[in-house]
Amino acid sequence: MSYYSLEAEQAALGSIILQPDLIYESILTAEEFYHGPHQTIFESMEFIREREKKIDLVSLTMSIGEKIQDVGGVDYLSRLSQSVPTVANFLEHEKIIKEKYLLRTGFNSMKAIFNDGADDPNTLAAELMGIAEFIEDHNRGTDYFKHIKDGVMQHFDVINDKKYNGKPNGASTAGKDLDDITGKWKPQTLNIIAARPSVGKTAFLLNNAVRNGKEGLTVAIFSLEMPDLQLYDRMISAECNIDGSRIESGQLRDEEWETYTIGLSELAKLDIYIDDRPGLSIQEIRAAVRKLKKKCPDLIVYIDYLQLIKGGKKFSNRNRNDEVGYISSSLKQMARENDCPVVALAQLSRSVEQRQDKRPMMSDLRESGNIEQDADTITFLYRDDYYNAETEKKNIIEFIVSKNRNGRTGTAEMVNLKNYGKFADYERYQG
Structure with a gap:
């Protein structure tokens, strides 16, 4: 089983180059990329986003600066944008990257626990629970909004319980x-x-x-x-x-x-x-x-x-x-x-x-x-x-x-x- 997908990482980065506004919708972080050059490229995209500039090959090249050859040069950035026929699957690529990151993190954390040794079963269980909570917290969907209609009905139930049910x-x-x-x-x-x-x-x-x-x-x-x-x-x-x-x-x-x-x-x-x-x-x-x-x-x-x-x-x-x-x-x-x-x-x-x-x-x-x-x-x-x-x-x-x-x-x-x-x-x- 693979703990990374270079294809998904390339597709996600290429989609952002093709449609720069996707960087404002992205839920990814640089550390979630496995490939080192991809981390550098995404960090540069975030840097450009924070300064409210448009992401393109020129701005990316300038932002990456002296590390441009380390990421494969301008040619690699150009190939990233050309490798994506459509940006319609951007969310799916993001999901793959995040899932692979969580698998890597969970595996590495468990490996570290077993290498260090646990003092007793309770300590081991708690450490494993911490890993499970981390994965659960970071593996949520992207739709966090609750419509006010659902919220006010929930509020009514709470107030009704207080008033009539003691x-x-x-x-x-x-x-x-x-x-x-x-x-x-x-x-x-x-x-x-x-x-x-x-x-x-x-x-x-x-x-x-x-x-x-x-x-x-x-x-x-x-x-x-x-x-x-x-x-x-x-x-x-x-x-x-x-x-x-x-x-x-x-x-x-x-x-x-x-x-x-x-x-x-x-x-x-x-x-x-x-x-x-x-x-x-x-x-x-x-x-x-x-x-x-x-x-x-x-x-x-x-x-x-x-x-x-x-x-x-x-x-x-x-x-x-x-x-x-x-x-x-x-x-x-x-x-x-x-x-x-x-x-x-x-x-x-x-x-x-x-x-x-x-x-x-x-x-x-x-x-x-x-x-x-x-x-x-x-x-x-x-x-x-x-x-x-x-x-x-x-x-x-x-x-x-x-x-x-x-x-x-x-x-x-x-x-x-x-x-x-x-x-x-x-x-x-x-x-």
């Missing part, structure tokens, strides 16, 4: 005021919760996860920092209102045992899945989410935390910011392809400690990469008593929504009942 408008957070600002966490969105260590990120995540489970959602938690038993300690403490230290030590009072057993049975009813493998790659997470989505359509995904995710072997010798940027964009793609909210915790850099006002801002996102760009919402947690022992805001956490792609920004306050790892709305707690 379908929730997104996944709730642990606080009503925060819901009012964010509009809840919607499907296909990436939501970042960021704070310095020990402010309450994980406790907030678990409060949300339990609430979502009670709403009927399936909850997936990827805990890269903490083993699952510690998460259970925290969830049980918050659910049963039992001091976390007694849960951890097992020294429950006699009167707490009944509350504890009832709380366990209530938590066991929730559709919550926890994956506590450390050092997960983004490919492994995407593979696990895709598998869970197939059997649990109403899904929300939580990740603790973003900077602990690995980008895969291709980032072993590359800049960490690039790797985090790749991970954040992959999380956004994961939210879209699985039609679910993704909520990822993130660490803040120490730069926040160097300012007089310690409230976080966008520039404090550690190894930020593209996080600010990819996220639909970014919420910072701030505890004044973390820095100021004399503050009047004891056990109060500010939730600073600094980015909200589809709504307003603002600050909500919640009470942090630290002994129980529990959050409560400030006004209702005061009342």
Whole structure:
């Protein structure tokens, strides 16, 4: 089986020379050509297109410049245009070139995986899933448009479900005021919760996860920092209102045992899945989410935390910011392809400690990469008593929504009942 077609490449390039406007319709990239001279010729065509000039033998020759002999000279360019009797089959030639490119890329990627060796079957499966996703993403058709008639009917179905069937408008957070600002966490969105260590990120995540489970959602938690038993300690403490230290030590009072057993049975009813493998790659997470989505359509995904995710072997010798940027964009793609909210915790850099006002801002996102760009919402947690022992805001956490792609920004306050790892709305707690 051949992994390239020189004939299709020649026909595609010759068609563009014959009918230059085809370059504006082309979905090809230079790297998708197998033949090196053809890559150079197509790059020159793209260069001319970007400058809004007409592609012909003269402009191509000038654009290719000193490399003209490397591509076969002017004679070869002329033969390309003469070898195509009609441009009617241009789309078919493009399709052949793209398919051959995907076959080559898939084959070479799999060869590299097997040459490097995989640590375990799960890693191998995730790497292969990454290849499959790449091929699927690049093997789509060219007709992406949806007619507004189809779109508005889809919109009607969504609104009708919300109004008459009680379908929730997104996944709730642990606080009503925060819901009012964010509009809840919607499907296909990436939501970042960021704070310095020990402010309450994980406790907030678990409060949300339990609430979502009670709403009927399936909850997936990827805990890269903490083993699952510690998460259970925290969830049980918050659910049963039992001091976390007694849960951890097992020294429950006699009167707490009944509350504890009832709380366990209530938590066991929730559709919550926890994956506590450390050092997960983004490919492994995407593979696990895709598998869970197939059997649990109403899904929300939580990740603790973003900077602990690995980008895969291709980032072993590359800049960490690039790797985090790749991970954040992959999380956004994961939210879209699985039609679910993704909520990822993130660490803040120490730069926040160097300012007089310690409230976080966008520039404090550690190894930020593209996080600010990819996220639909970014919420910072701030505890004044973390820095100021004399503050009047004891056990109060500010939730600073600094980015909200589809709504307003603002600050909500919640009470942090630290002994129980529990959050409560400030006004209702005061009342």
